Amino acid sequence: MTVLAAVQRTSDASMLPSLEARLACRHGRDSSTAGVANGFVQGNLAILPEKLAGAFHRFCQLNPKPCPIIGMSDVGDPRIPALGLDLDIRTDVPRYRVWRDGEIADEPIDIMKYWRDDLVAFVLGCSFSFEEALMEEGLPIRHIEHKVRVPMYRTSIVCQASGPFEGPMVVSMRPFKPADAIRAVQITSRFPSVHGAPVHLGHPHSIGIRDVAKPDYGDPVPVADDEIPVFWACGVTPQAVIANARLPFAITHSPGLMLVTDLRNRHLAVL
Template sequence: MKPAQSPLLQSTYELRQAIRSKAHTGPTSGLVQGAMQGNVVILPADWASDFLLYCQKNPVSCPLIGVSEVGDFTMPQLGHDIDMRHDIPEYYVYRDGEKVENRSDIEDLWQSDMVAFVLGCSFSFEHALSQAGLTPRNIEEDVNVSMFETNIATVPAGRFFGNTVVTMRPYVPKDAIRAIQITTRFPKAHGAPIHFGSPQEIGITDLNKPDYGDAVSVKDGEVPVFWACGVTPQVAIRNAKPPICITHSPGKMLVTDILDTDFAVL
């Protein structure tokens, strides 16, 4: 893996500092384009092996890009001075599978037995789409991406199971084909779409009512295109019911120093 260039490195560090100081609390889509973004799951160590296996069995929804040492809240392999307790704009806290609160930091919740997982995010291929003239609608409209729970089952592992969550970006058919070609090159950012066209076929009844994120406009002649999403583990967490689990708030990601092209298939 080649190191990030210094201007990008500086920008990602500055963004994490802004998040740490609570100066930035919103979504991270479209920010520091060219940097790999990550979904986050933090679990006690005795749940970590089950979750690791879940990720390995579901690499499209849960593409691992980093795992911490037990009790270590840093991620030096992903970026300079990353602190998993502070560097995400908003955290969800789950207890026994129920989301009980949202937080801007988790320093007082961090335990010596915790393990942090970082999974690739589709925000990382949005830069490539934009460069090709296919700027995602959520970036055009300056909102969070639309995310939906589907009827597509993941492969169970240990105590974790559930259906796939997807992101949706609309395109006219010829642009959808090009978007498929582009995103296939980014397997660690979920790769190619898993469905396009009729949302009802995958259990989505209303594109204007996403389960997470914001609705975006779908124009005449456009079709919805659906990519697997790193919010999928949050469904599995609800089902597995660990005593405590901490995740990112959907759309508010860890921004790393890794280039989105570092994991690309050229």
């Protein structure tokens, strides 16, 4: 049975597009969630043992641009009702990364066999959520146009440390013409819970990026001669930090393949 057919069998006219997206993941869909379930908030994922959860929560508080918390599970509970009543953190992401000693040990499509009673799941805001507002204003989103993952880069911007959590900020990039870049700053400033305004415009080398054509995560996208790269703080930052800290065990999402929640993007906007 195809993924689409499986979802259709469990679908009805009243089902939210966000739930349809999660059901597709449960049935094996493994692809970028950029442009999926427009109107609904997407989130980055970090799952850690309880003994590290306090230090990570503090890390997010110290670094709200890359790590804005929008949801958190109880210890050992794979469900986060505030983000969706029919949501299982173990199956509802297209692809996961299992980390051991700071290295990627597995990239499964579910984490049922890795789930433990001492784990705490954090869901962090994702810039995919403000892309709807950008597109409504007629601003082009290059990675959506090319049907690839957004390009992401480790930078020379150092996050504030908390316990073992320290390392570089990761940013995502979208190219715009200068006038459109100004408008993008204005629009995304209204969404602080999903990274807010950019952290840098133009001159990638100023934040330690040698070549925008060679992202550390995601896929490259073309930048025209009359465009500048615009960089937003990114929720993949915890993955760079987990690798830097060489944590014995952690689980994240695969970059660009997010958790789709039942929260509405419009409810995140600050007027």
